[in-house]
Amino acid sequence: MKILVIEDERKLARFIKQGLEQHGHVADLTHSGSEGLDFLAGGLYDLVLLDLMLPGQTGFEVLQNLRTFGLTVPVIILSALSDPDKVVHGLDLGAVDYMRKPFDFNELLARIRVLQRRTTTSDNVVIRVADLEMRLVSHQVLKNGSVLELTNREFALLELLMRRAGQLVTKNEIAEKVWAVDYDMGSNVIEVHIYQLRKKLDAHGQTGLIETLVGRGYRCKTA
Structure with missing residues (x-):
């Protein structure tokens, strides 16, 4: 999969990118919400890993703008925010999953595999x-x-x-x-x-x- 990581914690972002690439994915990084939208407008991605507390635009605003622009790329939220209302709000805006930081990287990989199986039809396996x-x-x-x-x-x-x-x-x-x-x-x-x-x-x-x-x-x- 080609994955865009939108995460302003640079050390964590590099860790995620390295781990994804070690498991066969292609990963790009950006550290702000507005820049992330620019990346999504200019390239095709299979998945977005999205932090919520971002400079430029929050993750919630990124989600809202994705749907406003008609972009249907799946989004998994990675956030330290654990308020159930925040989780529900992110999912209501179109995210397909929500993982709280700190998270286990193997669990993230497992959730990505679930998403792959869900979105991959028998015609394109x-x-x-x-x-x-x-x-x-x-x-x-x-x-x-x-x-x-x-x-x-x-x-x-x-x-x-x-x-x-x-x-x-x-x-x-x-x-x-x-x-x-x-x-x-x-x-x-x-x-x-x-x-x-x-x-x-x-x-x-x-x-x-x-x-x-x-x-x-x-x-x-x-x-």
């Missing part, structure tokens, strides 16, 4: 293109039963290409949907990741799956 099989819940890519060892970014990049198999995916789309705020338009980071991904696919006999359309972007072949 597995993506298949040519001889590749991508299992979204277990975060695995297989070729003839062998598991490809991919980084989180490589997995997210391949997922985008496989979901759009046979279609052009531009560099701008890749930057927005895979890198979001981390992407430097002047860098060659996309090209480097495409190169590394091709090497891993080629090593498993999937030569030429990713096609470069010069000056336009990339395409995942369907066969």
Whole structure:
């Protein structure tokens, strides 16, 4: 999953980001409510982990604005506020879950897995293109039963290409949907990741799956 963490306690935010990435997720950080909304407007996320006591805009205001703008990304609140009225108010504004700080990180991971199972339908649990099989819940890519060892970014990049198999995916789309705020338009980071991904696919006999359309972007072949 691609997760946005909106948390103003920077040490805690870094801990959450590191833990999420160690368990196969892609995580971005922001430390204020208003900046978090900017991130959400500019990138696609599968989940938001949201503190309530934030500078700029409170977590409650972020939730209200998300719904006002028609953004339906699931939100799990992480907050030291334990007043039942606050919990109810956050859930009424559209949050799907509420965890009180301090929380056990393994419990957070378990709740994220529950959310994945709830939001992942039988139609998109597995993506298949040519001889590749991508299992979204277990975060695995297989070729003839062998598991490809991919980084989180490589997995997210391949997922985008496989979901759009046979279609052009531009560099701008890749930057927005895979890198979001981390992407430097002047860098060659996309090209480097495409190169590394091709090497891993080629090593498993999937030569030429990713096609470069010069000056336009990339395409995942369907066969």
